[in-house]
Amino acid sequence: MDLHTEDIKSLPIWVQLPELDIKFWGNESLSKKGSCLGIPLKTDKYTKDRTMLNYARLLIDISLDNPFPNYIKFFNEDDVLIRQNVTYEWKPIKCSHCKMFGHEEASCRKEIGLRTEWRPKQKDTQGGNMSELHSSDKEKAARQPLQSESQAIRELINPFQVLDMAEIGMIGLLETKIKMENDSKIAARAFPGWNWDNNSTPNIKGRIWIACHPRPYEVQVLEKSDQILHCHMVQLNTHKKFFLTFVYGMNHNHQRTFMWEDLLNLSQQMIHGAYLVISMQSFTKRTEEEGM
Secondary structure, three states: OOOOHHHOOEEEEEEEEEOOOHHHOOHHHHHHHHOOOOEEEEEOHHHHHOOOOOEEEEEEEEEOOOOOOOEEEEEOOOOOEEEEEOEEOOOOOEOOOOOOEOOOHHHOHHHHOOOOEEEEEOOOOOOOOEEEEEOOHHHHHHOOOOHHHHHHHHHHOOOOHHHHHOOOOEEEEEEEEEOHHHHHHHHHHHOOOOEEEEOOEOOEOEEEEEEEOOOOEEEEEEEEOOOEEEEEEEEOOOOEEEEEEEEEOOOOHHHHHHHHHHHHHHHHHOOOOEEEEEEEOOOOOOOHHHOO
16 A cells, blocks of 8 residues: 555644643533644543643644644633643654655755756667666765655654553563664654653663653652663552563573572562562573583
């Protein structure tokens, strides 16, 4: 199936209305305010239950042909005009020149105006006729078929959007191997507005990531090594507390010895409260040098 960005007319986007007066948190009232931006689809659980009042959070189907305003206006019950700020948890990138998604005007290939043409090539040594596409080295480097469209699709359809769509509040990722200097850039794209941490060090690529939405969870990383990431978690709507350890074991037995020592020490500290260990183990075939 061919997927073209011009076929995408709107996208569901989570929107926050910070410091919205609690009297406007009813379904009908929120629906009217969401209609100023697009088609309201639903609110999150915390807005519906009114358990966290820093902002109201709505999922709105927003047209990509319209701008994304930073505020909306409405009248209250006393006919006083209210200006309400709007925060978008994610916005697609759109080129102001070619109107395509996935890149900005500075990197627009249509703006650069590259041109290629087909010219006949002289006969080869076998006497046959051939044709060749002539262009400069600069043009060859810039000309990548369907690159802007594929980039646009990746920008528009972020696979991690399913976390918000399904109202998932916490995720652990294993075997990521992301360089420490790229941490912030990757996190900003994958988990915009979320709190995150990993077990990266200047010498080790982080294999374990944890990301939590700040609304349902408060997370504090207590200990980390090359094979574990140990946290204290608070579920904010219930104030329940628990400990959580993500484990990614190394391949060889002598490496995993340190992992088991860490887990044993942690387990002896877990006298009170719930404790959960989530593990993904790697195995390799034993060799004769390892005892066979």
